[in-house]
Amino acid sequence: MEKVLLKNHGKADSHKIATYIANGGYKALTDALKLKPDNIIQMVKDSGLRGRGGAGFSTGLKWSFIPKDPTLQKYLCCNADEGEPGTFKDRGIMDHDPHLLVEGMIISSYAIGATKSYIYIRGEFVYGARRLEEAIQEAYSKGFLGKNIMGSGFDHDMYVHRGFGAYICGEETALLESIEGYRAQPRKKPPFPALAGLYGKPTVINNVETLSCIPAIIEKGPAWFSKMGPEKSPGPKIFGVSGHVKKPGLYELPMGTTARDLIYNHCGGMLFDNRPLKAFIPGGVSAPMLLPQDLDTPLDFDSLAAKGTMLGSGAVIVMDTSTCMVKTSYIVNRFFSHESCGKCTPCRDGTPWLTRVLKRIEHGDGRPGDVELLEGLCANIFGRTFCPLGDGAVMALRGALKHFKAEFQYHIDHKKCMVS
Amino acid sequence: MLSAEAKKELQAALGKYHNKRSAVMEALRIAQRENGGHLTRQAMDEIASILEMRAVEVNAAAAFYTMYNIDKPVGRYHIQVCRNISCSLMGADHIIKHMEKVLGMKTGETTSDKKFTLSTVECLGSCGTAPMMQVNDDFHENLNEAKIDELLKNMK
Numbered sequence: 314m315e316k317v318l319l320k321n322h323g324k325a326d327s328h329k330i331a332t333y334i335a336n337g338g339y340k341a342l343t344d345a346l347k348l349k350p351d352n353i354i355q356m357v358k359d360s361g362l363r364g365r366g367g368a369g370f371s372t373g374l375k376w377s378f379i380p381k382d383p384t385l386q387k388y389l390c391c392n393a394d395e396g397e398p399g400t401f402k403d404r405g406i407m408d409h410d411p412h413l414l415v416e417g418m419i420i421s422s423y424a425i426g427a428t429k430s431y432i433y434i435r436g437e438f439v440y441g442a443r444r445l446e447e448a449i450q451e452a453y454s455k456g457f458l459g460k461n462i463m464g465s466g467f468d469h470d471m472y473v474h475r476g477f478g479a480y481i482c483g484e485e486t487a488l489l490e491s492i493e494g495y496r497a498q499p500r501k502k503p504p505f506p507a508l509a510g511l512y513g514k515p516t517v518i519n520n521v522e523t524l525s526c527i528p529a530i531i532e533k534g535p536a537w538f539s540k541m542g543p544e545k546s547p548g549p550k551i552f553g554v555s556g557h558v559k560k561p562g563l564y565e566l567p568m569g570t571t572a573r574d575l576i577y578n579h580c581g582g583m584l585f586d587n588r589p590l591k592a593f594i595p596g597g598v599s600a601p602m603l604l605p606q607d608l609d610t611p612l613d614f615d616s617l618a619a620k621g622t623m624l625g626s627g628a629v630i631v632m633d634t635s636t637c638m639v640k641t642s643y644i645v646n647r648f649f650s651h652e653s654c655g656k657c658t659p660c661r662d663g664t665p666w667l668t669r670v671l672k673r674i675e676h677g678d679g680r681p682g683d684v685e686l687l688e689g690l691c692a693n694i695f696g697r698t699f700c701p702l703g704d705g706a707v708m709a710l711r712g713a714l715k716h717f718k719a720e721f722q723y724h725i726d727h728k729k730c731m732v733s
Numbered sequence: 734m735l736s737a738e739a740k741k742e743l744q745a746a747l748g749k750y751h752n753k754r755s756a757v758m759e760a761l762r763i764a765q766r767e768n769g770g771h772l773t774r775q776a777m778d779e780i781a782s783i784l785e786m787r788a789v790e791v792n793a794a795a796a797f798y799t800m801y802n803i804d805k806p807v808g809r810y811h812i813q814v815c816r817n818i819s820c821s822l823m824g825a826d827h828i829i830k831h832m833e834k835v836l837g838m839k840t841g842e843t844t845s846d847k848k849f850t851l852s853t854v855e856c857l858g859s860c861g862t863a864p865m866m867q868v869n870d871d872f873h874e875n876l877n878e879a880k881i882d883e884l885l886k887n888m889k
Binding site for chain 2: 396397398401403431435437472476477478480492495497556557561594630640641644648651654
C-alpha cells in the first residue's frame with residue numbers, strides 16, 4: 314500500500330521543510346485554505362477518521378462541537394504525551410517528519426477557527442521537541458504560520474509545550490490543566506473541552522497520528538480514506554510492534570490488518586524459533602491481552618472491542634512462551650500505580666495495593682487467597698475512578714488473570730515461577 | 734539566582750501563553766537545567782516571584798512531575814534505564830544489573846564523584862528498540878553489555 318504517515322521516513326533530512334515540500338508537502342494546506350472551514354469538517358466526517366490516541370471517537374464529529382461564534386478564542390491542542398507502554402508511533406512522526414504534523418495542525422486549526430495551537434509533548438522527548446520547534450520556525454519563514462497565511466486572511470500561531478514526566482497528561486483534561494500550570498489532574502466532564510477547554514475556551518484535543526492523517530484526507534479526498542480498511546474504522550494506521558518478534562518497529566498498514574499478518578509477515582515472525590507466541594497485547598498495556606487463537610482478529614476499533622479488548626494506540630506487544638505473566642502483570646501495575654495522579658481514592662489507593670500483592674506473589678511471598686484479593690480489588694477499582702487510568706490498570710490485570718490464573722496460583726503455592 | 738540568559742528564555746516562553754502561570758513548567762525546566770539537573774528552593778521561590786504565583790503553587794507543580802528533581806542533586810550523567818514491559822521482555826533486568834556492576838552502585842544512587850546517577854524509569858516510548866535508556870537528554874537504544882561499556886567509556 315502507498316504510505317501516507319511514514320512516507321518520508323528514511324529519506325535524507327526527512328525533518329526539513331525542503332524535503333517535505335519536495336515530496337508534496339503543504340500542498341494540502343494550499344488546497345484547504347481555499348475551502349470553507351465547514352467543508353473541511355464535513356470532509357473529515359465523511360472520511361470516517363477516528364481518533365488514533367485510543368478512544369476512537371469520530372474526529373470530524375469532535376470538531377463539529379466547536380461553537381461557530383467568530384468572536385470566541387478557540388484552541389487546538391495536539392496530544393503528543395505519548396506514554397502508554399509499548400507505544401512509540403507519535404515519536405516516529407515527530408522525530409522524522411514533524412512537518413506532517415505541523416501541516417495537519419494548521420489545516421485542523423483553520424477548520425475549527427483556532428488561531429492558536431499547542432503541541433503537548435512529553436518531557437523525555439527532547440529530540441522530538443527540538444525537531445518540532447525547528448519545523449515550526451521553518452513554517453513561519455515560509456508563511457505557513459503567522460498572520461494572513463498565504464493570503465487567506467487566516468492567522469495562526471503554534472507553540473510547543475513540554476511536559477515533564479506524567480502519564481496522566483495523555484488524558485485530555487489533565488493535559489489542559491498541565492498547560493495552564495497546574496498539577497495534571499483530570500477535570501470533571503461536562504463541560505467538555507469543545508465548549509470549555511484551555512483557559513475555559515472551546516478547544517479540540519487530537520492525537521499526533523490523527524492530525525497527521527488530515528493532509529492526506531484533503532489531498533486524496535475522504536472517499537480514498539474511507540475505502541481503506543473496515544467500513545466503520547477506516548484509514549491507514551501505524552502499528553508499533555515491540556517484544557519478541559524478529560523485526561520490531563513501526564508499520565503503516567491499513568486499519569483491520571490481522572495480528573497474524575502483522576506479526577508473522579511484516580515483523581518476520583517470532584524472535585526465537587523454539588519459543589512460540591504465548592500472548593499479545595493489541596493496543597498498549599491498558600488493552601487486555603489476546604491468545605494465539607485470536608491471531609486472525611482484524612486490528613481495528615470494533616473488531617477488538619468485540620473480543621473484549623481494544624485497539625488503543627495500536628501498540629502491539631508480543632510475548633513468547635518464556636514470558637512470566639505474574640512478572641509482566643507486576644511491571645504493568647507498578648506503572649499504573651506510579652502514574653496515578655492521586656485525585657480519586659479507588660485509583661490512588663487501589664493501584665498501589667494491586668502492585669503490593671503482585672509484588673509479593675512475584676517474589677515468592679504470595680499468600681493463599683491473593684488471587685481472590687486481586688479480583689476483589691479489581692472489582693472495587695473498575696468503573697469507580699474519575700478517569701480511565703484506573704480502568705486501564707484493571708483491564709490489563711483482568712486480561713492476564715482470565716487466561717493465566719494458573720500461573721498466579723502456581724507462584725503462590727510453589728513460591729516460584731511456572732515458566733522460568 | 735537565574736542567569737540573565739535564563740530570564741530572557743523565560744520571557745520568551747511567557748509570550749506563548751494567555752497567562753504567566755502557564756510558563757511555570759518551562760521556568761522550572763530552565764532552572765533545573767541551569768542548576769545542573771536539580772531544582773533548589775531558592776530557584777523555585779524566584780520563579781514564584783517572576784510568575785506572580787505563591788511559592789506553594791510552584792512547589793505543587795514541581796512535585797507532581799517526575800522529571801523535576803527537587804533538592805535532589807543528580808550526577809553529571811543521569812542514566813535512566815527503562816524497566817517497563819517491552820524493555821523488560823527484551824532484558825531490561827539484565828541491563829540494570831550490568832549497569833550496577835560496572836558502575837559499582839545500586840539503582841537510585843549517585844557516585845561519590847558526582848559523575849553518574851543511576852535510575853530506573855517507566856516507558857520512554859522507545860519500545861521497538863528495546864532495551865533502552867536515556868542519558869541526560871539522549872536516548873540510547875538496542876542496548877547490550879558491549880554497547881553499555883562503550884557508552885560509559887565515552888562519558889568523560
